[in-house]
Amino acid sequence: MDRYDTIVVGAGVAGLTAARLLTRAGRSVVVLEARDRIGGRVWTVRDGDEATDLGASWIHGVDGSPVAAAARAFEMPMTEFTVGGYQPDSRPIAYYGPAGSRLSEVETAGFVDDIRAVDEALPAVIEASAPDASYSDVAEQVLRTFGWDEARAERVREYLRHRSEEQYGAWIGDLAAHGLDDDSIDGDEVVFPDGYDRLAERLSDGVDLRLEHVVSHVRWDDDGVSVSGDRGTLTAAAAIVTVPVGVLRSSDFVIEPALPAPVAGALSRLEMNAFEKVFLRFPTRFWDDEVYAIRQQGPQGLWWHSWYDLTSLHGTPTLLTFAAGPAARAIRDWDDAAVIDSVLSQLRRLYGHRVGVPTAVHVTHWQDDPYARGSYAYMTVGSTTSDHDDLATPVGGVLHLAGEATWTDDPATVTAALCSGHRAAQNVLGRDVPIEDAWTD
Numbered sequence: 377m378d379r380y381d382t383i384v385v386g387a388g389v390a391g392l393t394a395a396r397l398l399t400r401a402g403r404s405v406v407v408l409e410a411r412d413r414i415g416g417r418v419w420t421v422r423d424g425d426e427a428t429d430l431g432a433s434w435i436h437g438v439d440g441s442p443v444a445a446a447a448r449a450f451e452m453p454m455t456e457f458t459v460g461g462y463q464p465d466s467r468p469i470a471y472y473g474p475a476g477s478r479l480s481e482v483e484t485a486g487f488v489d490d491i492r493a494v495d496e497a498l499p500a501v502i503e504a505s506a507p508d509a510s511y512s513d514v515a516e517q518v519l520r521t522f523g524w525d526e527a528r529a530e531r532v533r534e535y536l537r538h539r540s541e542e543q544y545g546a547w548i549g550d551l552a553a554h555g556l557d558d559d560s561i562d563g564d565e566v567v568f569p570d571g572y573d574r575l576a577e578r579l580s581d582g583v584d585l586r587l588e589h590v591v592s593h594v595r596w597d598d599d600g601v602s603v604s605g606d607r608g609t610l611t612a613a614a615a616i617v618t619v620p621v622g623v624l625r626s627s628d629f630v631i632e633p634a635l636p637a638p639v640a641g642a643l644s645r646l647e648m649n650a651f652e653k654v655f656l657r658f659p660t661r662f663w664d665d666e667v668y669a670i671r672q673q674g675p676q677g678l679w680w681h682s683w684y685d686l687t688s689l690h691g692t693p694t695l696l697t698f699a700a701g702p703a704a705r706a707i708r709d710w711d712d713a714a715v716i717d718s719v720l721s722q723l724r725r726l727y728g729h730r731v732g733v734p735t736a737v738h739v740t741h742w743q744d745d746p747y748a749r750g751s752y753a754y755m756t757v758g759s760t761t762s763d764h765d766d767l768a769t770p771v772g773g774v775l776h777l778a779g780e781a782t783w784t785d786d787p788a789t790v791t792a793a794l795c796s797g798h799r800a801a802q803n804v805l806g807r808d809v810p811i812e813d814a815w816t817d
């Protein structure tokens with residue numbers, strides 16, 4: 377075809393949702409995808425029958441979730457796995473103190489009470505804080521009001537540091553205080569034992585896809601767009617660009633003329649995080665049956681502090697831990713064997729010789745993936761929540777940015793990607809279409 381109605385750049389959930397809706401509306405659409413697979417940051421690998429989600433795993437609350445609606449329509453099996461955010465006691469957690477021994481129930485309860493007290497005080501302090509306050513600034517302000525001794529304050533400070541790393545993949549001092557989620561989760565959280573990638577596969581039904589097509593230039597004017605890359609140039613009346621913020625900000629991806637100030641400004645304040653997953657499958661379970669997570673406190677837990685028990689997904693004893701924020705940056709150059717050794721050394725501190733040799737491991741490298749450049753975007757100090765939506769302001773009526781970072785309500789999620797793809801399709805069509813059209817026949 378000489379000229380398409382719409383070119384979609386990126387076959388992640390945002391791009392596929394937009395392309396499916398536009399295709400269903402009768403538009404000529406092509407999706408250009410750099411990788412040799414679809415799904416983007418939804419990526420499943422399989423060891424035999426066991427699926428491992430190297431990118432997104434969870435729907436954080438199925439009630440009213442369009443992703444859950446799509447997954448049900450696509451008959452994707454879901455397993456309830458409620459994490460409840462990085463909460464101190466939303467589910468049974470085995471806490472280990474700095475010396476490596478398990479905390480008693482009383483000690484755990486005392487710690488949980490301290491976290492709860494800080495969490496209750498934080499919203500008012502955030503509300504009153506300066507626009508350029510970091511999460512660290514507001515946390516310190518709250519801690520000062522309690523007047524705790526240094527050891528007690530440090531224990532809470534460490535927890536808040538780990539929480540900002542695990543939820544946002546960012547150092548607590550780099551994260552905007554106003555950029556924190558409200559953490560409200562509606563309904564159960566679920567994961568996909570057969571893999572999240574089924575969502576992308578099903579969304580791609582009937583969509584004209586070009587894999588291994590790396591886009592480097594998007595040019596726009598009143599007449600439309602031209603999109604160029606290693607396979608030549610295509611033209612269209614409109615383009616929907618869904619590449620991650622890290623790609624948008626790189627010199628390998630050029631938009632001409634440059635994005636207008638409100639969009640460019642929003643882009644400059646969002647940053648890709650560093651958030652890697654480490655999965656370990658073991659021959660036998662060595663941790664306690666009744667807990668869903670293990671957490672260690674103190675300096676030894678600087679990098680490896682939390683492990684989640686994923687055994688319920690496939691029956692194989694499996695732990696998932698994260699290298700997030702500074703930890704992810706620090707291990708960036710390590711090979712996988714060094715990462716696994718480092719994780720195992722911490723588990724052996726807690727469980728000694730009971731820790732077996734893993735039968736399978738997976739370590740992600742999203743930071744070094746040229747088509748991701750991190751796991752998801754976070755709001756740097758000085759940004760505002762509206763930066764997400766501002767990024768999606770249509771440019772010249774022909775260029776539309778979409779993707780997880782362009783959705784204010786629940787950024788950094790598959791939900792955000794899906795909803796942003798829906799909005800971009802509507803903007804191209806100039807009318808509303810039901811989001812359900814993306815998953816109904």
Ligand SMILES: Cc1cc2nc3c(=O)[nH]c(=O)nc-3n(C[C@H](O)[C@H](O)[C@H](O)COP(=O)(O)OP(=O)(O)OC[C@H]3O[C@@H](n4cnc5c(N)ncnc54)[C@H](O)[C@@H]3O)c2cc1C
Pocket residue numbers: 385386387388389390391408409410411414415416417418430431432433434435436589590591592618619620623629651652653740742746747748750751752778779780781788789790791792793
């Ligand atoms: C480790 C990890 C854990 C996560 N956990 C969760 C979770 O539990 N729950 C949740 O809801 N979300 C989670 N997320 C976030 C979620 O995966 C993303 O928000 C969502 O998948 C983003 O979709 P997208 O379509 O916006 O972007 P992407 O999926 O990144 O799609 C963009 C596409 O553009 C392509 N592309 C990039 N550059 C070019 C180029 N130059 N030319 C052509 N194509 C290009 C990419 O290859 C990609 O396919 C996680 C992400 C990661 C990485």
